[in-house]
Amino acid sequence: MSTSSPDASVSPQEDEPHFGGLSGRLNWLRAGVLGANDGIVSVAAIVVGVAGASSAAPVILAAGSAALVGGAISMALGEYVSVSTQRDSQHALIEKERAELRDDPDGELEELAGLYEGRGLSAQTAKQVAVELTNKDALKAHLAMELNIDESDVVSPWSAAGASALSFLIGGVLPLLAILLPPEPLRVPVTFVVVLIALAATGVTGAILGGARVLRGTLRVVIGGALALLATFAIGSALGTSGVV
Numbered sequence: 001m002s003t004s005s006p007d008a009s010v011s012p013q014e015d016e017p018h019f020g021g022l023s024g025r026l027n028w029l030r031a032g033v034l035g036a037n038d039g040i041v042s043v044a045a046i047v048v049g050v051a052g053a054s055s056a057a058p059v060i061l062a063a064g065s066a067a068l069v070g071g072a073i074s075m076a077l078g079e080y081v082s083v084s085t086q087r088d089s090q091h092a093l094i095e096k097e098r099a100e101l102r103d104d105p106d107g108e109l110e111e112l113a114g115l116y117e118g119r120g121l122s123a124q125t126a127k128q129v130a131v132e133l134t135n136k137d138a139l140k141a142h143l144a145m146e147l148n149i150d151e152s153d154v155v156s157p158w159s160a161a162g163a164s165a166l167s168f169l170i171g172g173v174l175p176l177l178a179i180l181l182p183p184e185p186l187r188v189p190v191t192f193v194v195v196l197i198a199l200a201a202t203g204v205t206g207a208i209l210g211g212a213r214v215l216r217g218t219l220r221v222v223i224g225g226a227l228a229l230l231a232t233f234a235i236g237s238a239l240g241t242s243g244v245v
Helices: 024-053 057-103 106-118 125-149 157-180 184-210 214-242
Strands: none
Touching: 024 057, 024 157, 024 184, 024 214, 057 106, 057 125, 057 157, 106 125, 157 184, 184 214
């Protein structure tokens, strides 16, 4: 990292994201809601499509179970790969910061002071804060201020994969039960109602967590889910009527 004079503001390195993000807990909760939403829509679309072609409960159960398990594994794998990449990036940034503190401690101190000065502190106060934090834990101070990273809170790909799979399973079980438990004539209508109510709930929750407008966010999820159900049911019904299946 470049060294600046004590009187000049120190601009962040271009290859380091000097900005804060949403809290980890909020991100995990929102990811869980999205995973559940994916499970609801994916499994519901498949079982409704199969029900449009065949009313046989064993066929619907087999298709729904395959969609549930396959979808959960796919979600877990995708999350594992994504979070592993993020974790590797975090470790690389931590090691880079550790090396910079070892090779140029004075320059890093001035950079930290400059960053605090950029946040509105006076030059004297910023320097004092930087010195005190550096004496206590230099690496932690730089990671928090420059990269918004806590060394003890690096993301776990296994936890992310498990949470993603679990949320998908929880969401996907709902339409599977909704189409299997009612009498045959009511299977599809009940599933439509249950799924749309569940999507409305996840839409409201996701909108609140994301800071978006609740009505707009909920309508997007509900309308998208309804279109998916209608499309797969229409295709299943067409195939069943034509005698293809």
